[in-house]
Amino acid sequence: MVAFLDEGGMVDFTIEYELTPDEVGRALHRGLKLQLRAVRLAVPTILAVSGITCLLVDAIGLGVGMLAGAVLFPFVLAWSARRLAKRQLTYLCVPTTLRFTDDGYEYRTDQSATTMRWPLFGRVVSTPEFWLLFVGKQCSAFLPRRAFTSEQQAELDGFFAARQKAGAL
Structure with missing residues (x-):
């Protein structure tokens, strides 16, 4: 140096x-977290509100699906970030x-x-x-x-x- x-x-x-694989993962996760801040907040909120609305109008299946999507969305986003990081390891590590x-x-x-x-x-x-x-x-x-x-x-x-x-x- x-x-x-x-x-x-x-x-x-x-x-x-x-770089280590863990560092790449942490950097990409942190960058995506900042980059997708609005999406991370808006999508689960929209799904939750829509799900509750569906439940109130007796569209039970659709409402439950949207509420499940609101809960699962952050996990799917994190999984996607890890997958993106794995594809980049060959070039970054x-x-x-x-x-x-x-x-x-x-x-x-x-x-x-x-x-x-x-x-x-x-x-x-x-x-x-x-x-x-x-x-x-x-x-x-x-x-x-x-x-x-x-x-x-x-x-x-x-x-x-x-x-x-x-x-x-």
Whole structure:
């Protein structure tokens, strides 16, 4: 792991890490939870209200089905997130090199290389374990905090906060 500030005081980190399957699952779950907040609340509420309405008008079978759907929806959503995470493991749980600069970051593995510029991201959500990067309302990337030293984490928290405050993210 190499970290440094260049002479101009600009951020420039190059780190190496490998994600675990559990980390990928937690990051995707957290990102989807934020991304689908309205859906997670609206769908069970609509199903429950519709189910109660059906019960009140003696459509018992339909009402019970909708109430069951309201109860099961969060579990189905969580199952879907785990399934999505499993499909991504082959690509994400590999040795990775990340170069982080003031302009963006470059993500490199033996299988791929991706460069992302900061203006693409509308917001960054900081959690105790990850930075979740959003394009619009979609969580499109995450950076594991454990890959950075505590000093780098503090610097990146400040970097993201300053960019969001200035409207640059």
